[in-house]
Amino acid sequence: MNSKNAVLVCVTGQHDCDRLIHAGSSIARQRGVQLQVLCVQPTSKGVNGDCEELEYLRQTSNEADAEMTIYFNDEAACTAAAFAQQVHAVHIVTGMAEEPVNGFIDVLHSLLPKIPISMVAKDRKIYNICPEDESCIPRLAYSI
Template identity: 65%
Template sequence: MKKGNTTLVCVTGQRDCDRLIRAGRKIADETSTSLQVLCVQPTSAGDESCEELEYLRQTARDAQAEMTVYFNDDAALIAVGFAKQIGAVHIVTGMPEAPVNGFVELIHKLLPKVPVSMVGKEGTIYNICPTGKKQQTVKLAMQN
């Protein structure tokens, strides 16, 4: 993989994060970048999410992406460090829900030049663009 030419998808251990991987694949194809998937689980996470993680790993494989899993209680900082390590040029996450945990905000603050796309449950992609770039909303056609 060429550093600096990667779209990074950040997933939780939830099965419905497959939509993030599919959206990341679409963005990676449109931007001619490779695709990486990152899941940061809390250190207290046990075996309860094994099936979901395996499903997401297979979804990532199907999207020609490698999935990396870390166990750490500071998901945003791990994601930022991983993004820097692989040279991510675009980050894809889910939409923050209440209560908002600051994940997206911290990523944007620490990586202000990297576009962040947030995928809603209905498939709409909302973009946080680097300063000076026009913000836009894109509707993603989800395919099963």
């Protein structure tokens, strides 16, 4: 396992983000790297927002041998991009953008265009944004 690189999973404070952690764990095993989980909460939520859900996601992260980091910042995509560079992310896993689209994935991709991004839909189907000069692992959309 390459302990210097990581798959980064970006979660919100929602209970069903466990599907993202499971998908990220699978990709990390395939790539032979560690797993990191990041949650960026808006500053308006403060330390009391989504406590039960965040604890559940922390436990799910621990079960996947991942460390979970929580930041309070209103610029989620920029914070995630900086954290991705810090942990040497080689792949990023997020949820699928829903309406209204907040631009998180677009901004993240524009800041880190060379890192593949896998988006896990509610039905667990995975869609990928691949850099032009590299193939993604996994290549096609599939379900976990």
